[in-house]
Amino acid sequence: MSLHQDEPAETGDREELVAEYLVAHPDFLARHPDALAAQRLQHDSGGVTSLIEHQVKVLREQSERYRIQLEQLIEVARENEQLNHKLHRLTLALMEAASLDDVLNTLQDQLRDQFQADAVEMKLFQAEELALEAAKGDGGAALFRDFVRTARPSCGQLDADRLAYLFGSAAAECASVALVPLVENQINGVLAIGSHDPERFHSGKGLEFLRQLGEIVSRALHTTNCPGI
Numbered sequence: 001m002s003l004h005q006d007e008p009a010e011t012g013d014r015e016e017l018v019a020e021y022l023v024a025h026p027d028f029l030a031r032h033p034d035a036l037a038a039q040r041l042q043h044d045s046g047g048v049t050s051l052i053e054h055q056v057k058v059l060r061e062q063s064e065r066y067r068i069q070l071e072q073l074i075e076v077a078r079e080n081e082q083l084n085h086k087l088h089r090l091t092l093a094l095m096e097a098a099s100l101d102d103v104l105n106t107l108q109d110q111l112r113d114q115f116q117a118d119a120v121e122m123k124l125f126q127a128e129e130l131a132l133e134a135a136k137g138d139g140g141a142a143l144f145r146d147f148v149r150t151a152r153p154s155c156g157q158l159d160a161d162r163l164a165y166l167f168g169s170a171a172a173e174c175a176s177v178a179l180v181p182l183v184e185n186q187i188n189g190v191l192a193i194g195s196h197d198p199e200r201f202h203s204g205k206g207l208e209f210l211r212q213l214g215e216i217v218s219r220a221l222h223t224t225n226c227p228g229i
Helices: 002-024 033-037 051-095 100-115 127-136 145-150 160-173 208-223
Strands: 040-042 048-050 119-125 154-156 176-184 187-195
Touching: 051 100, 051 208, 100 119, 100 187, 100 208, 119 160, 145 176, 145 187, 160 187, 176 208, 187 208
Parallel strands: none
Antiparallel strands: 040 048, 119 187, 154 176, 176 187
């Protein structure tokens, strides 16, 4: 009776020893191909396949995952390269700007043509205006006081007051917006890029491009010595 009771435990111990040996000697089955070919694995569907066939299947699945990951990385790299080229062209165009109107017109043309923006607006504030309206808690500058202070771009949806201040009659058409702070010496302002697509500028979108854009535009405004700034 005790023999029958101990047998399952002994079988389990032997299996554990075999498993430990195979882990410690990963080349064992390679050195014993007959033993490898004799192994069988149960499918979820109930069928049986050899260990070699199972390993081939696993390797194919891994290879497919790696291929998809590689394609995704290549696509991201291609998009980043295109983005850098567009930003370079925009920078060159802004270098030709001689006035505030030139800067705004260049931004509107380039961002609409090169970056598929549906609306582009820029609001600039004098330091005194920003401080005064912020203290009173009203006015357009007060709406963006904290945004200008943090100097960090953002993407997403805006409330009705901010949309109306930035885009006027076109506010209802801007389902998502990218906000770019403009801060350079005495320059304080906001560059707003609107899209009809609510997912075009979502909150999870990368902000590095917008940060670089803000630095370029701020420097262009400073270089043109825009009045009132």
